[in-house]
Amino acid sequence: MRQLWRWAIVLLLGLGAFPLAACTLxxxxxxxxxxxxxxxxxxxxxxxxxxxxxxxxxxxxxxxxxxxxxxxxxxxxxxxxxxxxxxxxxxxxxxxxxxxxxxxxxxxxxxxxxxxxxxxxxxxxxxxxxEGRPTLASVDPADNTSAVAPDRNIVLSFSRPMQPDTLRTAIQLTPDTPFFVRTRPGGDTSQFEIIPLSVLKPDQPYTVSIEGALDTHQNSTYGRIESRFKT
The missing domain is CATH 2.60.40.3710 (Immunoglobulin-like)
Structure with missing residues (x-):
């Protein structure tokens, strides 16, 4: 009888080892x-x-x-x-x-x-x-501003960094005026300056247009963006 009890204890201990092993997985x-x-x-x-x-x-x-x-x-x-x-x-x-x-x-x-x-x-x-499309967050001078100094630059601020090469081909200034575009000194590529190569005409309405500019993630602005000012 004592021998049977010993075998029973060994069997129970052996069965108990299985759930213990499962818990250690x-x-x-x-x-x-x-x-x-x-x-x-x-x-x-x-x-x-x-x-x-x-x-x-x-x-x-x-x-x-x-x-x-x-x-x-x-x-x-x-x-x-x-x-x-x-x-x-x-x-x-x-x-x-x-x-x-x-x-x-x-x-x-x-x-x-x-x-x-x-x-x-x-x-x-x-x-x-x-993310959504990049947007033009602000323009300086702001849309519909009047009495703008003819010798000033135009600053564009976008919602995220943009590809400078695409900005140079996406921007128009009308009446047709020669200009170049550069990233804003001290900033990232979300800010750009339009620098006319000659003084703007006095008392003249101008329109800045942007179409097809790409951000650094290859996303384009939506449609044609326009902002107007008068010197």
Whole structure:
């Protein structure tokens, strides 16, 4: 009888080891995401990054990554692809921008594994919203200003940094007046000066027009922007 009790105790201890082992399992975890959950005004060329707490099975992660809505233009001559930087997955879409003012959902479906084969059985998802078009935030002299000094420069301020080369071809000053454009000294490429090459005519209405200027994310201004002043 005493021998039977000994075998019973050994059996119970052996069975108890299974749930203990299950509790010690350590599935891989996501420790950082870019863009963050609920991020706003995300650049349309922003990479998506997911950082894990350890080395991962790359294929298992990539196959469970889903972006909604998808970037339909990815493929052919404009491939989108994954890259890894240590424990960070990077979704790269250099030649295909996110749509403007759009909410995207990133999903990582259950079943992705680390390099040792341990899996995470939870579904993960988060959202972010992209930026709108760049806008002309202000003009100096302001729209419909009168009695403007004929020898002054015109300052344009945009909502975000712009590509200087596109500004030079996007700006018109009418009546037709020779000018050059430069970035505002001491500022970033969100501010520009229009510098007439000759003194403006007195008591003359002028119109500054901008069409097709691009920001540093390859987004264009909307339509034709006009601002008027009189010397």
């Amino acid at each position: 350590n599935p891989p975890r996501i420790v950082a995401i870019v863009p963050g959950q609920g991020a706003q005004e995300v650049a349309t060329n922003q990479e998506v990054r997911i950082t894990f707490d350890r080395a991962m099975n790359h294929d298992s992660v990539e196959r469970r990554f889903v972006l909604t809505p998808s970037l339909a233009a990815c493929g052919g001559s404009k491939p989108c692809h994954f890259a890894w930087n240590n424990n960070t997955l990077v979704f790269i879409h250099d030649n295909v921008s996110f749509d403007l003012s759009t909410t995207y959902t990133v999903s990582l479906h259950a079943g992705y594994a680390d390099s040792s084969g341990q899996t995470n059985t939870l579904e993960h998802s988060w959202r972010f919203t992209t």
